[in-house]
Amino acid sequence: MKVVTGVVGNDIHVVANRLIDISLQARGCEVFNLGVNTSLEEFIDAVVETDADILLISSLNGEAEGWCRDLQFLRAEYQLRDVVFVIGGNLAVGEAKDSDIVPKYKSYGFDLVFHQVDLNTGLDALEQYMKDRS
Amino acid sequence: MSLLQRERDVIVNNEYVDKFDFEEIESFIKNAPKELFISHHFKKRDRLLVQPRGGFPTYKKMFALYEEFMKADIDVLPLTVDSNTRLNDYAMSKKMLALSEENEMDMLNGYPLVTHGYRTTRKMITHFNKPVSLRHGTPDARLLVETALGSGIFEIEGGPITYMLPYSKNFPLDKAFLYWKYVDKVCAKYSQLNEPINRESFGPLTATLVPPCVVIVIQIVEMLLSLEEGVKSFSVSFSQNGSMMQDIVTSNVIKKLSRFYADKLGYSDTVINLVYHQWMGAFPRNKELSDSLINTNTVIAAMVRADKIIIKTRDEAFGIPTMQCNAQSVANTKYTLRTLKGLPVVHDEEEEANLEAEVISIMDAVLSDHADTLWRKVFNSIRSGIIDVPFSPHIINKNEVITIRDDNGNIRIIDKGKLPISDKCFAYEKSKVNLPPTQTEVINKIIHDIGAML
Numbered sequence: 377m378k379v380v381t382g383v384v385g386n387d388i389h390v391v392a393n394r395l396i397d398i399s400l401q402a403r404g405c406e407v408f409n410l411g412v413n414t415s416l417e418e419f420i421d422a423v424v425e426t427d428a429d430i431l432l433i434s435s436l437n438g439e440a441e442g443w444c445r446d447l448q449f450l451r452a453e454y455q456l457r458d459v460v461f462v463i464g465g466n467l468a469v470g471e472a473k474d475s476d477i478v479p480k481y482k483s484y485g486f487d488l489v490f491h492q493v494d495l496n497t498g499l500d501a502l503e504q505y506m507k508d509r510s
Numbered sequence: 511m512s513l514l515q516r517e518r519d520v521i522v523n524n525e526y527v528d529k530f531d532f533e534e535i536e537s538f539i540k541n542a543p544k545e546l547f548i549s550h551h552f553k554k555r556d557r558l559l560v561q562p563r564g565g566f567p568t569y570k571k572m573f574a575l576y577e578e579f580m581k582a583d584i585d586v587l588p589l590t591v592d593s594n595t596r597l598n599d600y601a602m603s604k605k606m607l608a609l610s611e612e613n614e615m616d617m618l619n620g621y622p623l624v625t626h627g628y629r630t631t632r633k634m635i636t637h638f639n640k641p642v643s644l645r646h647g648t649p650d651a652r653l654l655v656e657t658a659l660g661s662g663i664f665e666i667e668g669g670p671i672t673y674m675l676p677y678s679k680n681f682p683l684d685k686a687f688l689y690w691k692y693v694d695k696v697c698a699k700y701s702q703l704n705e706p707i708n709r710e711s712f713g714p715l716t717a718t719l720v721p722p723c724v725v726i727v728i729q730i731v732e733m734l735l736s737l738e739e740g741v742k743s744f745s746v747s748f749s750q751n752g753s754m755m756q757d758i759v760t761s762n763v764i765k766k767l768s769r770f771y772a773d774k775l776g777y778s779d780t781v782i783n784l785v786y787h788q789w790m791g792a793f794p795r796n797k798e799l800s801d802s803l804i805n806t807n808t809v810i811a812a813m814v815r816a817d818k819i820i821i822k823t824r825d826e827a828f829g830i831p832t833m834q835c836n837a838q839s840v841a842n843t844k845y846t847l848r849t850l851k852g853l854p855v856v857h858d859e860e861e862e863a864n865l866e867a868e869v870i871s872i873m874d875a876v877l878s879d880h881a882d883t884l885w886r887k888v889f890n891s892i893r894s895g896i897i898d899v900p901f902s903p904h905i906i907n908k909n910e911v912i913t914i915r916d917d918n919g920n921i922r923i924i925d926k927g928k929l930p931i932s933d934k935c936f937a938y939e940k941s942k943v944n945l946p947p948t949q950t951e952v953i954n955k956i957i958h959d960i961g962a963m964l
Contacts, residue, residue: 388679390903391718391960395953398912402949412903413679495957496950 377506378428380419382410385439392434392465392495399499400432416443420450423459430502432462438469440481448485460506464490464498514695521652521692526600528627535628535660540703547705548586548641548665549743552783552817557585559818560843562836563645565590565620567610569630571833572621576638578837583844586818587638589663591646591654592620598650600624619830624653628660635662643710647673649681650689659700665708665745666697669732670885671892672712675902683892683906687885691739698740706743709736710785714749717790718901718960719913721923722751722760723868723931727897729764730771730869731876731888737777738884744780745818749787750807752962753919759861761786761814767869786816792961793826800824803963804839808846812853819843864938868931872896875930895928914952915959916942924952 379400383393390412397409408426410418423431433440440463447461463486467477474491481489488505490498522530544550551559562579565588566572576587594602603622610617623631623644635642643665644658651673655666670686697707711732713725729746736744746768751757761784768782788807793800801824811819823839825831831839875896879887891897895908902909910927923929923939946952 388677388903390716391901394901394909395957397909398956399949399953402953409909411679411905496953 377405377430378408378426379405379430379432380408380410380422380426380428381432381434382414382419383412383439384414384416384419384433384435385443386413387436387439388412389436392436395495396432396434399495403499403503405430416446416450420454420456423456424454428459430460430462430506432464432502435463435465435467438467440465440467441469444481444484444486448483451485460488460502460509461486462488462490462502464493464495467491514692514699517692518656518696522656524600524653526604527624527653527657528629530628530656530660536700536703538632538662539659539700542636542662542664542704543639544705545639546635546641546662546664547708548643548818549708549781550705551585551641552708552743552745552781555817558812558816558847559585560821560840560847561586561643561818562588562821562823562840563590564588564831564833564836565592565645566833567592567607567616567618567620567622569626569634571616573634575833575836576634578833579840580638580640582837582840584640584837584840586665587640587642588645589623589642589658590620591644591648592618592622593647594618595620595622595624595654596646596648598648598653616830623661624657628657631657631661631663641665643667647677649674649678649686652689652692655693655696659696659707664705665710666693667710667712668693669709669711670735671728671732671888671897672715675892675899675904675907676712676714676716677903679903680905683904684889687735687889690735691885694736694739694741697736698742701740701742706781707741708743708745708783709741710745711747713747713785714787714790715899716901717749719915719921719956720900721911721913721921722748722756722763722865723872723923724897724899724911724929726760726764726767726865726869727872727876728899730768730873731884731897733768733782734771734775734777735884735888737772737775737780742780743783745783745785747785747787747820749790750810751919751921752915752959753921754810754813755856755858755861755918756920757786757810757814758856759858759865761816762857762862763865763869767866767873771873783817784815785818785820786811786814787820788822789963792964793822794964795827797824800826801842805842805846808843809850812847812850813856864935868929868935871931871935872929896930898927898929912956914943914945914956915962917944919962 606617642663670690823831898908912925
C-alpha cells in the first residue's frame with residue numbers, strides 16, 4: 377500500500393509527522409513523506425506521481441481549516457475517486473466537538489477524519505476501512 | 511578593497527538601516543571595556559556564568575528588562591531577536607515596532623536589532639557594561655551580526671547547521687554555510703582589536719531525543735568551520751539529555767574531543783568553552799514543578815562543569831515570561847549555585863569509551879569525504895545521512911536514525927540509519943534497551959520519552 381503523508385499549511389510540527397511515517401512503515405506501507413509546510417497542491421501532485429492508495433494529511437491547531445477546502449475540487453479535477461483521503465490531528469482552533477468537525481471535513485472531500493484521536497487508534501481504523509473496501 | 515569588505519558594503523547598504531561607519535565601529539571595539547567581552551570572563555574560569563533568554567520590541571522595555579536582570583546579579587545579558595528580523599523581513603519589524611511603541615503593547619517576540627540600529631543599541635549595552643549574547647535563529651545573519659558587533663554585543667550564537675536543521679524545511683543549506691562563513695570572518699577580524707569575539711554553537715538542535723554522538727559531531731564541525739576563518743574563542747553546547755550520567759559523559763567527551771580536533775587541525779591557540787542548556791523539550795504546565803526541573807538542571811550544569819548555563823523560567827509552557835519572572839529565575843539559579851558546594855567528579859569509563867568511539871567514527875567519515883573544503887564535506891555528510899538529526903523538518907536531513915530511552919533515561923540508538931558507527935558501538939546501544947514487543951508499543955514509548963519531563 378502506497379501512502380503519501382505530510383503536514384498541511386504553515387505548520388512546522390514535525391514530531392508527529394515523523395511518528396506517522398515510522399508507524400506506517402511498521403504496518404508495511406510504502407511511505408512518501410512530504411514533511412512539514414506542505415500545500416494541498418503538493419500533496420495532490422505527489423499522489424498522482426506515486427500512484428498512491430492513500431493520502432494522509434496531518435495538522436495541528438486548526439491550520440488545516442483554511443488549506444483543505446478546495447480538496448473536493450482537486451479530487452474531481454484529477455479523477456482521484458479511488459484514492460482514500462484521510463486527515464488527522466488537532467483540526468480546530470480552540471475547542472470543538474467531533475460532531476461539528478467530522479461532517480465539516482467530510483464535506484471538504486475527506487473519507488476519514490480523526491480529530492484528537494490517538495495515532496495508533498486512527499491507523500487501526502484506517503486499516504479496517506481499507507480491508508472493508510477491498 | 512578586499513572581497514569581504516566589498517560584500518560588507520553591499521550588506522550594510524540597506525534601506526532599513528542608517529549608514530554604517532566601519533571606521534568608527536572599529537575604534538569603538540578597539541577601546542571597548544573588557545567587561546563587555548564574554549571571552550574575557552570565560553578566561554577567568556572562576557564561576558559558572560548564568561544567562562537567561564529575553565527580548566522585547568521597544569528600547570524602553572528592553573532597558574527595563576536589563577534593569578531587572580541587573581538586580582538579580584546577572585552574569586550575561588541576552589538579546590533575543592524577533593522572528594521577522596530572523597527571516598530578514600525588516601519592513602515588517604519596522605511596522606510592528608512602530609505599533610508596539612504607539613500602543614504600549616508587544617507586537618514582536620523579540621528586540622528588532624537591525625531596526626533599532628547599532629548607534630541606539632550601543633547606548634544601552636555600554637550603559638549596563640555587562641557581556642551580551644545574541645540569540646536568534648537566522649540562516650542569513652550577515653546584517654544582524656554587523657549590527658550586533660557595532661552595538662557592543664560580543665557573543666554571537668548560531669551556525670549553518672544548528673540554526674538550519676531544527677528550524678527550516680527548505681532554506682538551502684549550502685547558502686547557509688556561506689552566510690555563516692561571512693559571520694565568522696567578521697567576528698575573526700574584530701577579534702584582533704581587543705578581546706576575542708566569542709562564537710557559540712546551538713547544541714540542543716531539535717531537543718527531541720537527539721543522540722549525544724550526533725550533537726557532539728555537529729558541535730565539533732561548526733567549531734572547526736569557525737576556527738578556520740580565524741575565530742579564537744568558541745563555545746560548544748548541549749542541553750539536558752534526561753539522564754544525569756549521560757549529561758556527564760557527554761560533557762567529558764565533548765570537552766576532550768573538541769580540544770582534540772581543534773589541536774589536530776592546527777588551532778591550538780583557541781579557547782573552547784562549554785555551555786549547558788536547561789531542558790529544551792516541553793515543560794510542565796505546573797509552575798512549581800517547572801521550578802523544580804530548573805533547579806535540577808542547575809545542579810547538573812554544575813556537575814558537568816559547564817562554563818555557562820542558559821536558563822528557562824517557570825512560564826516556559828505558557829510563552830514569553832514577564833521580566834520579573836525571568837529575573838526571579840536568574841536569582842534562583844544564582845542561589846542554587848552559591849549554595850551548591852563540594853561536587854564530586856564523576857566518570858563512567860565504559861560509557862565514555864563508547865561515545866568517544868561513535869564520535870570518532872562519524873568524524874572520520876566526514877573528514878574523509880572527497881570534497882575539497884570542510885563545509886562541502888559537511889554538506890555531503892548531511893545529505894548522505896552520515897550526520898542525521900532526529901526530528902529535523904529540513905528536506906536535506908535523512909531522518910533515518912531512531913532513538914529511545916533506556917530504563918535510566920539515557921538516549922539510545924535503535925536504528926542507526928546511515929550513521930557510520932561501528933557494529934560494536936551499535937550493539938552496545940541496543941543492549942541497554944528493553945524494547946517492547948510490538949512496533950505500536952515502541953512508538954508509544956518514543957512519544958512518552960519525548961515528553962519525559964511532563
